[in-house]
Each structure stands twice: as structure tokens, then as C-alpha cells.
Amino acid sequence: MESLRVRELAFLAKAASREMARLTADRKNEILHTIARAIRENEDRILEANRVDIDNAEKNGIRPAMIDRLKLTSKRIDEMAEGAIQVAKLADPVGEVISEAARPNKLVIRKVRAPLGVIGIIYESRPNVTLDAAVLCLKSGNSVVLRGGKEAINSNIAIAKLMREAIAACGVDPNAVCLVSDTSRDSATELMGLKGLIDVLIPRGGAGLIRSVVENARVPVIETGIGNCHLYIDEYADLGMAERITANAKCSRPSVCNAIETLLVHERVAEKFLPRAKSALDRFSVEWRGCEKTRDMLGDSVKPVTEEDYATEFNDFIIAVRVVSGLDEALSHIAEYSSMHSEGIVTGNNKNAERFLNEVDAAAVYLNASTRFTDGFEFGLGAEIGISTQKMHARGPMGLIELTSYKYVILGDGQIR
């Protein structure tokens, strides 16, 4: 497999996708359980390959945070296997009759959920994505072409090999999972250009990777995971609630996409609220970058904010803060800077809540809750392959259904037009 070019791999994955589309839920679940078992039983093979990746990373002076992402442990491998078993428990979306109607001419028109075909995943250094993404694609009846980062290549090869063996052991074409072992930039570019072979490409990783895929792909892309999220504290907010939500939305896990980056505060409550928010965030040593009014109130411990700060997903213990004249200014700020991921308002006023929820154009709009809930599990979808920040096809957390399309099946008895 390793010597094949990307186009050839995608071609094999496409051929396998015809078989995948036909598999019953039971067959697909059997595959997922076999994969889980193979991963657990061959933990040592995976850890050994991962050791090579870690050694290389250390030799290359990769920074510790990156090495942590790369590193697999017995526990992490067990979680991967458990993930596969959890996905096996989710309902199979394929074949679901979405709607059915008998037309006046007696044609029966049935809208049936169908797999997308071949899903390409371009990702960075986390080797667990190799399995997590693949099992979602398999359960939704798709083939997958995986193209991970070069840092994790040995781990990825080991994991993909085990998955392919497990699929073959179930009597199914192992090309349902293909790994691109060439991790050069060229292989990514080639994958992005395979119109007719790759039905959709999902980039998973940092903003740079996602931008590059969105800008260069010739195949359909689902843009995921860029979260420049805002929280607006309205003049009618319960300030205790506002404080708790601000601290949670910024600090519980600032590196993830559903954390907030900018806090917008109504000028009528700013003087009361900002000092409270400041001391709440001080406990996490959050750096403040504020507008002039914020700095007037809180002093020089707040750095001056720039336009660029408003446009930045810090992914860190940094927050931009702006005092606004009211809901309209908050809505305009969000319309300008939002990445259409998750946006929240804290208010006790129904009219303001309704306007915010209706007018903000984002995958998830929150009233009186932390934006940190934008997540497939929290939404009850089960495991997710990413959080779409685009409006076409899928929006927000993408589970199994979002990895499918549909087709119309028309049953006649000779109808002509």
C-alpha cells in the first residue's frame, strides 16, 4: 500500500465505497468491534511505532506541547478502542427513509439516506484521529482516505494497518480505509484535487491547515473548527451568572474551538461587571486586551486591544474585551468578526435574547449558557468528526448523519411524462 500514489489510493477507496454502501448495520458494527479488539490486542505494536515518532520529534526539537499531542499511552489507545465501540452503538443513518410520498400519478418517491462515498481527512499530529475519524466514516457507510501529519506517520501506519487487517478479517475490502503514507505537501495537494474520487474533504487541525485546504481544494470541503467566539453581557444580565459563564467559556479549556475569545459588555453594566470578570479570570492568569473604556475602568493591567486581536482565535489564556453601547453594537461586532462557530448572550430580557438568537449567524447561538457546549456528545449526536463553521451541507457538530447524503428512489409501474 505504501508505494501507491494518492490518486491510486483514492481510486481503491472509491471501489471499496460501493461495498461499504451496501453493508448492513450489523456488518459495520462487526468491523468496528473487530477494530477495537485489534487495537487493544496490538497495543504494543502501536506504542512501538509511536515511540519512533516521539524519538524523531525529540531529535527534531519539537516543542513539548506538540509532543504531548503526538504521544500515545496505554490509556489513550484504550480510549480509541472504546470510541470505536461507542460508535458501533450509534444508530446507522444509512437507508433511513427521510420522507416518502405517493404522487397523483402513483409514482412512489422515497428520499433515502445514503453514504457520501469517499471522505478525505487531512489532519496534523494527533494519531488518535486516524482511528476516531475512520470509524465514523465506516459506520456511515463511507470509505476514508487519511492523510495525517508527518510527525505521526509511524503511529498512523501502525493504526491504519490494524484497521485494514480487521476490515479484511470481516470479509470486506480493506481499501475502505486508506492511509496516505507520503506526508509531503504534494500528497496533500494531490488529495485536494481528486474531483470525482474524493466526495468531501474534511481538514482537522489548526487555522493554517484549514485555510490552506479551503483555498486550494478542488473537491468539496467542510470547513471545521475555527472558533472566534464571543460572549455578550447584556445590560439585563444576571452578573453572577455572567461571571461564571465568562470564566467557564474562556478558561475551562482555552485551546479548543468553542472557547470564547472576545467579551462584549453593555456599557450600563460595565463598571459593575468588568472588575468582577477581571478577578474571576485573574485566577487563571488570563491576559486582558481591552478597548479604551475597559482600560479607563480597569487601568493599565489591561493591554490596549487591536483590530487584529478582535479577529484572532487566541486558543490561549488571552481575552479581548470591548464595552459596547448596546445590543446593536454587539451584533455588528459579532457580524464582523465571528467565525460563525458559537456565540452567546447573557441576559434576562426576552426581547434582547430573541433578537440575538435570531440575528446572529453562527452554528450555535447560546442564551445564558457557556459556549463550551458546542460538541457532538453535549448535543446528543455521539462522537463527532468536527464542528462545521460553514453553512452548506452541515453546520455545527457533525456526527454520522452529517457524513451522509441522500438519494431519491422512485418506484413506478410504467409511468411516462
Place this chain on the structure above:
Amino acid sequence: MESLRVRELAFLAKAASREMARLTADRKNEILHTIARAIRENEDRILEANRVDIDNAEKNGIRPAMIDRLKLTSKRIDEMAEGAIQVAKLADPVGEVISEAARPNKLVIRKVRAPLGVIGIIYESRPNVTLDAAVLCLKSGNSVVLRGGKEAINSNIAIAKLMREAIAACGVDPNAVCLVSDTSRDSATELMGLKGLIDVLIPRGGAGLIRSVVENARVPVIETGIGNCHLYIDEYADLGMAERITANAKCSRPSVCNAIETLLVHERVAEKFLPRAKSALDRFSVEWRGCEKTRDMLGDSVKPVTEEDYATEFNDFIIAVRVVSGLDEALSHIAEYSSMHSEGIVTGNNKNAERFLNEVDAAAVYLNASTRFTDGFEFGLGAEIGISTQKMHARGPMGLIELTSYKYVILGDGQIR
């Protein structure tokens, strides 16, 4: 408006889309009725502008079939107005609660249908598209940026002006409908690159236009209307039914995308069926291009078929014919050449029917009926903006719902994570 660049127009359309997204069904219907009235009352203005386009076309030696597409008559204008009224009668998809769940932590998570935002339409010489496409976009709460062909520019300007006046008369921002009056290739290219302003681009027209948009666009595209459709006559087919469906699917309107281009015939019934099909199609003077077996049976009146013929959407009274060894060969042929639009089987055998319907990867798969039914009205969706031949977002006929996205609205009372 005419002097604005495409980016500026799209920017205005984007601003107007925020108001459009908020309009109630009643307000949107009022706009559509006002448009219908304006079109009917100002028929003379439209006809006058259209006369200029026709004169120019004749001067430029445009062929009669093209001039017919370009030409508006009192009847055609009336049909456009009637179309707007029909769209007003369709249910408003915006605001529909697709699903709602209360999570264990008491968060209420509501999935609500929302407009896409700004829809770009690139089309050719039919001026009626200016109105037909715009009213669907408006009813689904979107703004629209229209970029029609240069042949129809005077007609398009007249129609767009009337629509904008009607929208303004209803107290709504007229930039919900913007027409690009610059019909150079540059304006189309600019439109295709407006990431963040154009939420989706829908090309309507011939294969060349669609290919160019799909290959060059940097914004999301929905590929429509390429129909290389097949009909497979199984060995268990009722040959009388097969003959009627073949004649209808090829001849009732060969220029449209749901007409068939290739007939696949099981070898066990070929000798009986092909002469019947030949005389049925002879009544419409259809040109046959057949495989060797077909030519062996029917003689030299059938031209030899080429690989290129199999890949061609003739849009004409031409048919490619191939005798196949059975269902598997038919499925492989379709997998190789299909544009994933509409594919049909004629058979009395349930198992073959089921395999065909399951395994063929197309927007619409037919059992014992003409492929000519792939159409929004025939499917009961009402007017359509096109027939998607891709699998992402929307597949098959696209009505109002397909012009929407959704968002998650999350209602809390202070939940943090």
C-alpha cells in the same frame, strides 16, 4: 447600481441578507406578490428591453434556437409573474424547528432552519431565470446576486429594476436582489472568488458554464443540471413498458437534463427489444450509436458508438445503445459514465430492482418509470432552482428547503461545563 463592482454589490446584498433573514412569511409573500404585479403592469418596459436584446442578437448572427431562449413574450412574462405567486404559496422553510431536545443538564438544544445568506446565480441567456431564481431566494430568506449572460442584459436590467422597486415599495432593502450589469468574464470570475460574501454559487446553464464555475470558484458551489442519464432494460423487463419508457425518456424533451443519453439492454432480450425500440425512436428520427452487438442485430442504420459518446450528454435526438451481459455490467457502465443525475431500470424482478436502486449512486434512481420525472414540481417540492448532481448539501431537485441551512439555538439558565 450599474456602476458598482461585483464585490460592492455582494457586500450590499450581504447587508440586506440580515434583514431578509428576519422577515416573516407574510412580509416575504407580500414582496413576491408586489413583484408579480410589477412585472405584469410593466410588461411593456420588459418587452422593450427584450426587443433591444433580440435586435442585438440578430445583428450578431446568434442562431435561432438561442434567440428563442432569449425571447420574452406577453405569455412568458405572465408565466414569470404566476411563478412568483406560486412560490408565495409554498411553505416558508425559515424558522422551522427541525428538532429539539432537552439535555440531562437542562440545556434546550433546538435545531432551527435558517437562510444561507447570499446566493449567487450565474446563468446564460434566459431572462426568465432573473425572476424565477430571485423569488426562490427571497422566499427562503436569502439575498441574491444575479449574473446573467450578456445577450439578455437589457431584459435582465429591466426585470431586476422592477423587482428592486417592488422590494423597496414593501419597505425592505432592495439590495436583497442585485444584478451584476457587467457581463464580462471578469465579473463572473470576481463573483466566484467572493469568499465570506457569497454563501453559495449556483450555476445554471450548459455543461461548459457549470464546469467553469466548479473549477474556478473559491466559494461553495452547487453543481446542477448535467444529466448523462441511463436506462437499463433488464432481462425480466416488460418489453412494452420498456419501449414506452425508452421513447418517453429520450424523446419527450431531449434538450433537458433528465432525458436519457444511453440505453443499456440485457443480451437475453436484446434481439426482441432492440428492433421495437428502434422503430419507436425512428418516429422521432433519433440517431442511434450502438455497440457491435447492437449493430449486428440492427445493421448499418446504427452508427458505431465511441467511448466519447458514452460520456456525452447529447441533449439531442441521439442515443447511445449498448448490449450488456447483465445487471453487473450495466451497474459498472453507469458507475463509469453517470453524472449522478437520474438512472432507471425496467424490470419485473425484485432482486435486480433492489440491487439497482441500492447500488446506483445518483440523485434519482427509477424503477419502471421514465427518468423525465426528476423535477421539483413532479417530486412535489414546488418550483426548483436546479437539480443538484452533487452529494453535498443537496441532491436532486432543489426547492426552498435546499436554499436554507440551519443553526443550533441553545437555551440555558447558567449552565457551564
